[in-house]
Amino acid sequence: MIRRLTKEDRQGLTLISPTLFYTLLMLAAPLVLVVTFSFWTQNYLDIDKTLTIANYHEAWTKPIYQVLISRSLRISLLVTLVTVLTAFPIAYYISFHVKQRKALWLFLITVPFWTSYLLRVFLWKVILGFNGVLNSVLMQVGLIDEPLTFILYNANAVVLTLAHAWAPFAILPIFVALEKIDRSLLEAAEDLGDGAFRRFRRITLPLAMPGIIAATLIVFIPTVGDFITPKLVGGTDGLMIANMIQIQFGKANNAPLGAALAISSMFIVALISLGIYLIGNRFGGKVK
Amino acid sequence: MVARLRSLMAVKWLTVYAVSYMLFLYLPVILLPLFAFNDATVVAFPLSGFTTKWFDVLWTTEALHGAVRNSAIVAISTAVLSTIFGACAARAGARYRFPFKSGIIGFIMLPLVLPEIIVAVALLVMLVQLGMSLSLWTVIAGHVLICTPFSIAILSSAFAGLDQSLEEASFDLGESKWGTFRRVTLPLVMPGVISSLLITFTISLDEFIIAFFLTGTDVTLPVYIWSQLRFPTKLPSVMALGTILLTLSILLLILAEWFRRRSARRQGRDAAAAGGFV
DSSP: OOOOOOHHHHHHHHHHHHHHHHHIIIIIHHHHHHHHHTTSEEETTEEEOSOOSHHHHHHHHSHHHHHHHHHHHHHHHHHHHHHHHHHHHHHHHHHHTOOSOHHHHHHHHHTGGGSOHHHHHHHHHHHHSTTSHHHHHHHHHTSOSSOOOTTSSSHHHHHHHHHHHTHHHHHHHHHHHHHTSOHHHHHHHHHTTOOHHHHIIIIIHHHHHHHHHHHHHHHHHHHHTOOHHHHHHOTTTTOOHHHHHHHHHTTTOOHHHHHHHHHHHHHHHHHHHHHHHHHHHHHOSSOO | OHHHHHHHHHHHHHHHHHHHHHHHHHHHHHHHHHHHTBOSSSSOSSOOOBOOHHHHHHHTOHHHHHHHHHHHHHHHHHHHHHHHHHHHHHHHHHHOOOTTHHHHHHHHHGGGTSOHHHHHHHHHHHHHHTTOOOOHHHHHHHHHHHHHHHHHHHHHHHHHTSOHHHHHHHHHTTOOHHHHIIIIIHHHHHHHHHHHHHHHHHHHHHOOHHHHHHOOSSOOHHHHHHHHTTOGGGHHHHHHHHHHHHHHHHHHHHHHHHHHHHHHHHTTOOTTTTOOOO
């Protein structure tokens, strides 16, 4: 169906076209190219442009890549779970119990996020280290005699650091969803004899679901691609797939394989995200 | 009575939780100035004394000055370009209806949810294939891409709150299109524009992953900091540098927030109800 564009159509499209063209040029074109690139092969400096699935074969069958991808997914899902579970009470508190200064609370939550990501991650290394802040405080108090070593350079440290870094991204969408809940529904539930817990489970939680799904996806998708946190606090057991992608584009000098790894992990992430979205949609959105 | 008491207790526990969560959020940020002013070469407790010598080191580090200059160029260019792109899209989104509107806007907002490493790698592949050499301009190109969605988010509320009848009144009174834009539209959305400039500046100043992949021989500040983290002796001065950046970011944010609220007030909306800039 082709219809003539109205004057308003044309004005709107003209106005948005610079931004659209920039995004097409700098995002769509590179993404298409990187997909093509992943079917090529690189031999030191020469790129062989014959199409082949060798890179994907390597990415999906070599144990090291399987380990890294499954570990990245495990860590990211754990980070998402921890972040969303700890963020929910905060969002709930600000939405339901802070009366006057909601904007100030939200502002205070976003401030640490705007400080250097690199330095925040590094400071967690300082906090969790052998001579770190946590160990010295615990020793001073007398709770432990020797510094704890299991808290840095492993997957747990990565989970903690990422949960910290992504907290505002989980709090804000949940807060927005909670704010939208019609408070009279809650009163109605109470009048009809629902206790606090039942009311929460049957009204607050389902209506907050869109926010929870948004928070889950906003945290899950980018954390799979993080390579600073694993590199600084992850040790060798905490390395993730993004570290390997970076190595392929850097030292290993095998960019096509790096591209294949990036696309493979994005593909899996997209599938899982779709799953989360569908499951979340089934459980939320309406009052039962 | 018992139920009332129980719900009061629950609120109290929730408050305790909220305050301790805030402490957790601020824990690393609080440590930064502590170590920056600490008179010891190792970044660890116990603190040994007050000094400003780590800040003095910064004034004499030539490589750092270059990185600051590069970051300033990148962040200012990014702020201006992404705010222009953001303003076009936000205005189009708020004012007009056109085919594929939500699809187009969704596509432009996509960099918000893509892992940065994917964006960085894709841009790198394209630039290398095109035979372009990496420079500050390639970093700017990447930063504009990821900052534009933030700008749109901020400016959308500014343009949505704009009362269209004011523009129509201006046309009726004989102003040209450009005159109306300059004398009516722009002043009304100006606080939003400034807020967008400040936020995108801050994001670009702090962005590491894209800068790391797309930077040439001229490094930006975060890439410089990354290179310094390997040397234990450099850490105290990195902490000092971080403290300066932290102060700068907070000042910029407060300024941005102030402008955003002014914009909301000017358009007669409740500042708190208009929401934050995220």
